[in-house]
Amino acid sequence: xxxxxxxxxxxxxxxxxxxxxxxxxxxxxxxxxxxxxxxxxxxxxxxxxxxxxxxxxxxxxxxxxxxxxxxxxxxxxxxxxxxxxxxxxxxxxxxxxxxxxxxxxxxxxxxxxxxxxxxxxxxxxxxxxxxxxxxxxxxxxxxxxxxxxxxxxxxxxxxxxxxxxxxxxxxxxxxxxxxxxxxxxxxxxxxxxxxxxxxxxxxxxxxxxxxxxxxxxxxxxxxxxxxxxxxxxxxxxxxxxxxxxxxxxxxxxxxxxxxxxxxxxxxxxxxxxxxxxxxxxxxxxxxxxxxxxxxxxxxxxxxxxxxxxxxxxxxxxxxxxxxxxxxxxxxxxxxxxxxxxxxxxxxxxxxxxxxxxxxxxxxxxxxxxxxxxxxxxxxxxxxxxxxxxxxxxxxxxxxxxxxxxxxxx
Amino acid sequence: xxxxxxxxxxxxxxxxxxxxxxxxxxxxxxxxxxxxxxxxxxxxxxxxxxxxxxxxxxxxxxxxxxxxxxxxxxxxxxxxxxxxxxxxxxxxxxxxxxxxxxxxxxxxxxxxxxxxxxxxxxxxxxxxxxxxxxxxxxxxxxxxxxxxxxxxxxxxxxxxxxxxxxxxxxxxxxxxxxxxxxxxxxxxxxxxxxxxxxxxxxxxxxxxxxxxxxxxxxxxxxxxxxxxxxxxxxxxxxxxxxxxxxxxxxxxxxxxxxxxxxxxxxxxxxxxxxxxxxxxxxxxxxxxxxxxxxxxxxxxxxxxxxxxxxxxxxxxxxxxxxxxxxxxxxxxxxxxxxxxxxxxxxxxxxxxxxxxxxxxxxxxxxxxxxxxxxxxxxxxxxxxxxxxxxxxxxxxxxxxxxxxxxxxx
Numbered sequence: 001x002x003x004x005x006x007x008x009x010x011x012x013x014x015x016x017x018x019x020x021x022x023x024x025x026x027x028x029x030x031x032x033x034x035x036x037x038x039x040x041x042x043x044x045x046x047x048x049x050x051x052x053x054x055x056x057x058x059x060x061x062x063x064x065x066x067x068x069x070x071x072x073x074x075x076x077x078x079x080x081x082x083x084x085x086x087x088x089x090x091x092x093x094x095x096x097x098x099x100x101x102x103x104x105x106x107x108x109x110x111x112x113x114x115x116x117x118x119x120x121x122x123x124x125x126x127x128x129x130x131x132x133x134x135x136x137x138x139x140x141x142x143x144x145x146x147x148x149x150x151x152x153x154x155x156x157x158x159x160x161x162x163x164x165x166x167x168x169x170x171x172x173x174x175x176x177x178x179x180x181x182x183x184x185x186x187x188x189x190x191x192x193x194x195x196x197x198x199x200x201x202x203x204x205x206x207x208x209x210x211x212x213x214x215x216x217x218x219x220x221x222x223x224x225x226x227x228x229x230x231x232x233x234x235x236x237x238x239x240x241x242x243x244x245x246x247x248x249x250x251x252x253x254x255x256x257x258x259x260x261x262x263x264x265x266x267x268x269x270x271x272x273x274x275x276x277x278x279x280x281x282x283x284x285x286x287x288x289x290x291x292x293x294x295x296x297x298x299x300x301x302x303x304x305x306x307x308x309x310x311x312x313x314x315x316x317x318x319x320x321x322x323x324x325x326x327x328x329x330x331x332x333x334x335x336x337x338x339x340x341x342x343x344x345x346x347x348x349x350x351x352x353x354x355x356x357x358x359x360x361x362x363x364x365x366x367x368x369x370x371x372x373x374x375x376x377x378x379x380x381x382x383x384x385x386x387x388x389x390x391x392x393x394x395x396x397x398x399x400x401x402x403x404x405x406x407x408x409x
Numbered sequence: 410x411x412x413x414x415x416x417x418x419x420x421x422x423x424x425x426x427x428x429x430x431x432x433x434x435x436x437x438x439x440x441x442x443x444x445x446x447x448x449x450x451x452x453x454x455x456x457x458x459x460x461x462x463x464x465x466x467x468x469x470x471x472x473x474x475x476x477x478x479x480x481x482x483x484x485x486x487x488x489x490x491x492x493x494x495x496x497x498x499x500x501x502x503x504x505x506x507x508x509x510x511x512x513x514x515x516x517x518x519x520x521x522x523x524x525x526x527x528x529x530x531x532x533x534x535x536x537x538x539x540x541x542x543x544x545x546x547x548x549x550x551x552x553x554x555x556x557x558x559x560x561x562x563x564x565x566x567x568x569x570x571x572x573x574x575x576x577x578x579x580x581x582x583x584x585x586x587x588x589x590x591x592x593x594x595x596x597x598x599x600x601x602x603x604x605x606x607x608x609x610x611x612x613x614x615x616x617x618x619x620x621x622x623x624x625x626x627x628x629x630x631x632x633x634x635x636x637x638x639x640x641x642x643x644x645x646x647x648x649x650x651x652x653x654x655x656x657x658x659x660x661x662x663x664x665x666x667x668x669x670x671x672x673x674x675x676x677x678x679x680x681x682x683x684x685x686x687x688x689x690x691x692x693x694x695x696x697x698x699x700x701x702x703x704x705x706x707x708x709x710x711x712x713x714x715x716x717x718x719x720x721x722x723x724x725x726x727x728x729x730x731x732x733x734x735x736x737x738x739x740x741x742x743x744x745x746x747x748x749x750x751x752x753x754x755x756x757x758x759x760x761x762x763x764x765x766x767x768x769x770x771x772x773x774x775x776x777x778x779x780x781x782x783x784x785x786x787x788x789x790x791x792x793x794x795x796x797x798x799x800x801x802x803x804x805x806x807x808x809x810x811x812x813x814x815x816x817x818x
Contacts, residue, residue: 055747056740056765087736089750089766122733123767185720227719228637230741232733310636310719310805311594311813318814324531324641327496331465332639338464341498356465357498358532396719398810404720405727 001159002278003285003374003394008148013165014176015144016199018042018241022146023153024137026130029082029120036131037079037153038103038138039197045241047074047115048210050217052234058086059096059126060116061233067100067112075113077237078103079195080120080131081154081182086232087123095126102132106139119156119182119194119233151180154195157403158184160278164270168202168263170256173246175202177267183275185227185404196221196236196271202260203242204249211252212261213238220268223300223391226279227400228308238264276392281399284316287377287392294385298335302380303391305333313396316376321367323352330380339384346379347371410568411687412694412783412803417557422574423585424553425608427451427650431555432562433546435539438491438529445540446562447512447547448486448606454650456483456524457619459626461643467495468505468535469525470642476509476521484522486606486646487512489529489540490563490591495641496532504535511541515548528565528591528603528642560589563604566812567593569687573679577611577672579665582655584611586676592684594636594813605630605645605680611669612651613658620661621670622647629677632709632800635688636809637717647673685801690808693725696786696801703794707744711789712800714742722805725785730776732761739789748793755788756780 019041026036041047049068051061068074078099085092100114107114118126141149151161165178179198204212217236242248249256277285288306293299306312309329315322326345331338345353348370352362370376428450435445450456458477460470477483487508494501509523516523527535550558560570574587588607613621626645651657658665686694697715702708715721718738724731735754740747754762757779761771779785 054737054740055742055744056736056749084733087733087762087766089764092766121731122737123762124733125767229718229720229737232737232740309638310809311638314810314813317810320814322530324493324496324533327465328463328531328638328641331463331641333464335464340465353496353532355498357496357501358534396810398807400719401723401726401805401807401810404723405729 003282005160005274005277008151008161008163010145010148013147013163014167014178016176016178016201016241017243018045018201019199019239020142020144021150022138022141022143023149024134024141026080026134028080028127028130034149034153035081036134036138037150038135038142039077039150040107040142041075041239042241042243043073045074045239046204046206046209047237047239048213049235049237050213052231054230054232056087056232058084058118058233059088059092060085060118061235062093063096063100064115064117064235067115070112072110072113074115075109076103076107077115077117077197079117079154081156082120083118083124083126084120084122084233085118085126088125092126095128098128099131103135106135117195117235119154122232147178147180154180154182156182156184157280158182158278162271162274162278164267166263166267168259170246170259173244175244175246175260176200177263179267179271181271181275183226184278185280194231194234198264198267199239199241201241201244202246202249203244204240204260208249208252208257209238209240212264215261216265216268219265220272223389224272224276225304225307225393226276273392276394279394280403281397282394283374283397284395285375285392286316286394287390289377289388289390290380290382291388292385293382293387296387296389299387299389301335302330302333302382303389305329306378307391307393310396316371316395317397319371321364321371323347323367326378327353342383344381344383348377412691414569414683414686417560417570417572419554419557422556422572423576423587425585425587425610425650426652427454427610428608428648429551429553430559431547431550431552432558433543433550435489435543437489437536437539443558443562444490445543445547446488446559447544447551449516449551450484450648451650452482454483454648455613455615455618456646456648457622458644458646459622461640463639463641465496465641467493467527467642468497468501469494469527470644471502472505472509473524473526473644476524479521481519481522483524484518485512485516486524486526488526488563488604490565491529492527492533492535493529493531493642494527494535497534501535504537507537508540512544515544526604526644528563531641556587556589563589563591565591565593566689567591567687571680571683571687573676575672575676577668579655579668582653584653584655584669585609586672588676588680590680590684592635593687594689603640603643607673607676608648608650610650610653611655611658612653613649613669617658617661617666618647618649621673624670625674625677628674629681632798633681633685634713634716634802635685682801685803688803689812690806691803692783692806693804694784694801695725695803696799698786698797698799699789699791700797701794702791702796705796705798708796708798710744711739711742711791712798714738715787716800716802719805725780725804726806728780730773730780732756732776735787736762751792753790753792757786
């Protein structure tokens, strides 16, 4: 189902020293699947993260955000699928806290050293007993090379597990970055993926780790849209164990920081794009580049106006070059002083529209040929500045409706 | 297909003295259908209107907006379906102007006294010759009681013509308000309908007519959403011929103005709701009331966050009370200081959620029963003020995707 998303192989996911992952079957929503994940972190690991801006954020988000900066340091993440524990009020907060307390007792640490994450149906109570019962299974399954099983354990409507891994070299010493993510609907910044966890053995100061996470998020999970809906549970966490042989990264303008930052962004982009490729019902992967804008935020506005337009997305699904809908979406992006006569629109690199109308050289046949592929590039030139943004989206198909109409059945 | 939308009968649409309508078959996009409409206005008629805020607005919108306040007075409207004449650059403006000039020659008036309106596919050239050839047919068909034919002539993906008529009494004298509208996709404020024309024989001063149109629009066409997409061609025009026996309305605080304003709003709401009932692929008509907000704009923000969420809309299509998606949409509406613990959510009048979670008395069976109907009422109480807003939307079905994937075929 996913668009050009190769199956992840366990061998491609490099373990990161100091981080172990264990999964178990807790029957949270459906039987016969691993749905509970524990990630343990060696002492001294640093963590930084970005959470959903949805005001109805889930209980685990409230707790994780609060405990993220615990002076004791974070020692474990507890992740479940099947139930979002969102829209569950005070009882939901109790459930999240009690699950962390239980894992903390097993690990011999304080509850604040365990961060909870949930994904699944909203407004249903977390089945606490089943989660507690699943914890020993996770703990006995803890392994450093368990990334693929972890990626599988956090899936909801995802058709494929999502994971990525990258090796960098700094002063000749290897640094590993490995991560997992899950989609596949309710995907729109900020944030864009429901859950993503990336781990590295690099050593960074806390401020630099936080800066690196923000920048990576800005250029990955905050640049994708499946359906324009922002989840209650989104979280993107990055953990640095500091166990690599490479020297610590402490200077923001150093080559080491730049190399790490780029590597982290690449892994985050790979995961974010995997979320779109496996977007609910997706049959096309669409790259929208908006350039020559007066600011990045204005470029994002235009890009997301395209990415969330149901009319644009259904035209892509139909492989129909009904490109006037792209112009309508651009005009609809809320930029009051937009001069539409300066805009150029390209499809697969070929000029489609300029001077407020169709380009003379563009033909319907050309548009049809471009729309036939599974990978489509849309480029919008605003011609009013030098900012540029690239974002990724997918089409809107019968299957999107089907998946979401039948989600709870 | 449309949700509880009774067939309009010609006998229910009262003619308005001083206004005639004529339709013809110009084969603009499809053969064998009336697709061209001329509305002529007797001398002295006043006109006011609201246009799309889409920056890629169509050539006819640019021209109509410019000529609306022509000191000569407007004598005719020229409306075509099948081609939007949007995204057509300088040539599109020429086409719109030339079509007005042609009709003006027939009528013996100035081109600026003819306002053009188009709806249909974007970024395709207006077939000017066919429109010019269709004009004599429209003119020979001009009749005061031609409202139903006019409503049919402006349809695109509408499955039913949309028209409404109302009679008011002022000082014992009858005043008529009759109008037509077309949807049925690319429907989101501002504006919400692609085209709506309402005519009355009341006499109003120009400032009062403009105020009445703005207020009616605010509470009707600007309170509906089918798919969150704002068209390039939206226009809502109101014409007052002043031929009724009732005295002229010149005072904004007068009972006459209030009666007229309410009557106009009712007709506009009836047309706007008809657009939603006949929204592309609609199987449910959903009324969203947001109340106890601190401002109307905040209530609108919450209401439209619900109305444009694909996840909410697919759940309605499935008759699935997955009401957590409503909470997620509310949380996602962009109100930063929203205290979710104060919010109450009702479905068909029954309390569903409070204190940030599910209400104790709510049961899944209750939700299922409420979702089964074709008319669904969602009420959100923000409990932070006294403002309230009601808006209307529909569900997102397979047929929405089908209609929009196959629109041009």
